[in-house]
Amino acid sequence: MDYNRTLRNNNKIFSETRAHRYQNQCTADMCFRFALTGNEQFQMGRRELSIYPDSFLLLNKGTQYTSKIDSDTPVESFSIAFDQAFLKDFNLAYTLPTSKLLDNAGETEASVFDFNETIYPLSADMRFNLRHLKQHLDNGIQDELLINEYLHHSLINYYRIYTNEIADKAEKLSFTNQTTRVEILKRLNLAKDYMYTNYNKNISLEELAKHAYLSVNHLLRTFKQAFNLSPHQFLIQLRLQRSRILLKTTRYPINEIVCLVGFECPSSFIRLFKNRYSITPQKYRQASSK
Amino acid sequence: MKIKYTQIFVKDMEEAISFFTKKLGFCASDKIAFDKENDQIPMRINNADQFVNLVEDKGESGFKSRIILSTDDCLKDYHNLKTMGVDFKEQPQYLAVGLCAEFNDNYGNAYVLLEERNYNEL
Numbered sequence A: 001m002d003y004n005r006t007l008r009n010n011n012k013i014f015s016e017t018r019a020h021r022y023q024n025q026c027t028a029d030m031c032f033r034f035a036l037t038g039n040e041q042f043q044m045g046r047r048e049l050s051i052y053p054d055s056f057l058l059l060n061k062g063t064q065y066t067s068k069i070d071s072d073t074p075v076e077s078f079s080i081a082f083d084q085a086f087l088k089d090f091n092l093a094y095t096l097p098t099s100k101l102l103d104n105a106g107e108t109e110a111s112v113f114d115f116n117e118t119i120y121p122l123s124a125d126m127r128f129n130l131r132h133l134k135q136h137l138d139n140g141i142q143d144e145l146l147i148n149e150y151l152h153h154s155l156i157n158y159y160r161i162y163t164n165e166i167a168d169k170a171e172k173l174s175f176t177n178q179t180t181r182v183e184i185l186k187r188l189n190l191a192k193d194y195m196y197t198n199y200n201k202n203i204s205l206e207e208l209a210k211h212a213y214l215s216v217n218h219l220l221r222t223f224k225q226a227f228n229l230s231p232h233q234f235l236i237q238l239r240l241q242r243s244r245i246l247l248k249t250t251r252y253p254i255n256e257i258v259c260l261v262g263f264e265c266p267s268s269f270i271r272l273f274k275n276r277y278s279i280t281p282q283k284y285r286q287a288s289s290k
Numbered sequence B: 001m002k003i004k005y006t007q008i009f010v011k012d013m014e015e016a017i018s019f020f021t022k023k024l025g026f027c028a029s030d031k032i033a034f035d036k037e038n039d040q041i042p043m044r045i046n047n048a049d050q051f052v053n054l055v056e057d058k059g060e061s062g063f064k065s066r067i068i069l070s071t072d073d074c075l076k077d078y079h080n081l082k083t084m085g086v087d088f089k090e091q092p093q094y095l096a097v098g099l100c101a102e103f104n105d106n107y108g109n110a111y112v113l114l115e116e117r118n119y120n121e122l
Helices: A083-096 A098-103 A124-138 A144-172 A178-198 A205-211 A216-227 A229-250 A252-262 A266-277 A281-289 B013-023 B076-082
Strands: A004-005 A010-027 A030-037 A040-044 A045-052 A055-059 A065-080 A119-121 B005-010 B040-044 B051-056 B066-069 B093-095 B098-104 B108-114
Touching: A004 B051, A010 A124, A010 B108, A030 A040, A030 A045, A030 A124, A040 A266, A040 B066, A045 A178, A065 A083, A065 A144, A083 A144, A119 A144, A119 A178, A124 A144, A124 B076, A144 A178, A178 A205, A178 A216, A178 A229, A205 A216, A216 A229, A229 A266, A229 A281, A252 A266, A252 A281, A266 A281, B005 B013, B005 B040, B013 B040, B013 B051, B076 B098, B076 B108
Parallel strands: B005 B051, B066 B108
Antiparallel strands: A004 A010, A010 A065, A030 A055, A030 A065, A040 A045, A040 A065, A055 A119, B040 B051, B093 B098, B098 B108
């Protein structure tokens, strides 16, 4: 369903279902971009990023980007843009104890928020909250306080994802200097974004290292430290996860799904799938259609 | 065999009935004399098979209950109940089982709104 709502506090929600669309925009506020079905491609400078239903993209205020949907089936695109004052209030409420909140009650000047502009995995809680919010919006909900309750919780969900994906992973890197840890993680995220975007293509380690501005050895060592997986294992997990989405939401034959998610051989796909989820792809499809 | 009635001890029956019906959206059934001393008022919501029986706490027994209410949208119910004047202890919390929010009545009984979430589904 298509709508573009601006709430009284200037938070904005946008929903659109299209098979083809091209946009060239600059973000007015920090926003989350979701592709609830299918995928949407973004280009920011030289970076190309693609989001799928298992992930979302965070864009900071003032980011210049183009986005493209070009698909056989319609793609449900959904975005939430947060007003700066709402973000600031949330940040205070989330980080300060209640007693301190009262001391800061009069403080209203806007601060600039700069989050890591990368693809994040869509956590289950965020997905549940988003599903409820979208259902209410599709039904024409008028209660803005309730909408803002969901937006507040999507930020709680995001902060938790941020802690897992950025803060905790930076801590795992074995560099004494904090600035080095942050910089290395930023580059590892470039590698992760590259895999999220090109998961169904053949990706060589050299290519991945080049996109992360790291040497192959450095990438292998630091990626494993941060993600507890080698880039190859990460890619296999991602392909299996995306095969689950296709098994559940489409009727493509399994042999076709094998190729769509980048595996070459159906038998190794079935073996890897069964090892990971303790069920065969066929049985998984049957169980999810019940 | 199945669970049909659970009991909640309240100090003021009229006030408790009003809390359950006007704020929480329960319906009251006819009084039942379960024992010689106390009348109990069964309350239920959404025509469920389970009832919570309000029992007047004459003897100051101090017995407290903690009732877990199932919801399919915790944030919506939390927001609606808060709008009706229900006082929540804190914001909804994320647990391994799902999302929950807790509130009390005036007699020390606790109620948990729980939205169970299957974290394995896509």
